[in-house]
Amino acid sequence: MLRATAERMGLTDSAGNPVWLAPHDFRRVFTTTAVQDGLPLHIASRILGHRHLNSTQPYTAVFQDDLIRTYRSFIDRRRSTRPVEEYREPTPEEWDEFEEHFALRRVELGSCARPYGSSCEHEHACIRCPVLRVDPAQLDRLEAIATSLQQRIAEADERGWAGEVEQLTISLRAAQDKILATAPPRDPTVLLGYPTLPGGR
Incomplete structure (x- = not known):
């Protein structure tokens, strides 16, 4: 069904070859999108049912700098919801x-x-x-x-x-x-x- 749908949509890659999706690809699409939107990798790993974080990393089609940038934005959003005194300079x-x-x-x-x-x-x-x-x-x-x-x-x-x-x-x-x-x-x-x-x- 997925292959037939892809053929009707006329999906092609940059070289003009037909593109079709397997059911497992949707796990990768979900994981990549979720991590790029700020979901921590270890939580994505639990959602996918992986026992080890190393099993989840290949699912995320993002570069290392994207991961770092996403994590920093997640931390910034997290800090904005916490009391300011929790992030004060130590004496x-x-x-x-x-x-x-x-x-x-x-x-x-x-x-x-x-x-x-x-x-x-x-x-x-x-x-x-x-x-x-x-x-x-x-x-x-x-x-x-x-x-x-x-x-x-x-x-x-x-x-x-x-x-x-x-x-x-x-x-x-x-x-x-x-x-x-x-x-x-x-x-x-x-x-x-x-x-x-x-x-x-």
């Missing part, structure tokens, strides 16, 4: 607090990924914390900590400190998980040797 004290937060995110084993304005919920037990981002350069230090924890568990077990054993074991498991997540992947190649022929040939 020097607020800047100092902001910078201090990111300075405090640097820890022994890497960096803390907790969001700005939030306090540490794990009492600075970085080994156990899921938001610790281990610096690969500190992997040797992390392995040394895991070895130390094993020694402390053995001592606590020998002295009958069951509570210490339990707490240290939790920390050891967390350290081992972070080591596995941070360590570079091992080479899966296995050398099987060279085949030999009967008789030593």
Whole structure:
């Protein structure tokens, strides 16, 4: 039906060749028009039912500068509907607090990924914390900590400190998980040797 309609309309491209549309093309036309009119790409992605934003980007037949210009106009319209005080210049004290937060995110084993304005919920037990981002350069230090924890568990077990054993074991498991997540992947190649022929040939 679409091909027949296009033929009756006499649609042609710049080279004079007939143009016809498939049903799927309407998704592309909709997405391109919507993004050009200011719809954020991630919302268009949800409307199309895509799980990943990368799947939506090819649907938008717009250049990168068009996307930037559209996004800026969207932000301008968004700001015009918000209270002016939300976009005021921060005070020097607020800047100092902001910078201090990111300075405090640097820890022994890497960096803390907790969001700005939030306090540490794990009492600075970085080994156990899921938001610790281990610096690969500190992997040797992390392995040394895991070895130390094993020694402390053995001592606590020998002295009958069951509570210490339990707490240290939790920390050891967390350290081992972070080591596995941070360590570079091992080479899966296995050398099987060279085949030999009967008789030593």
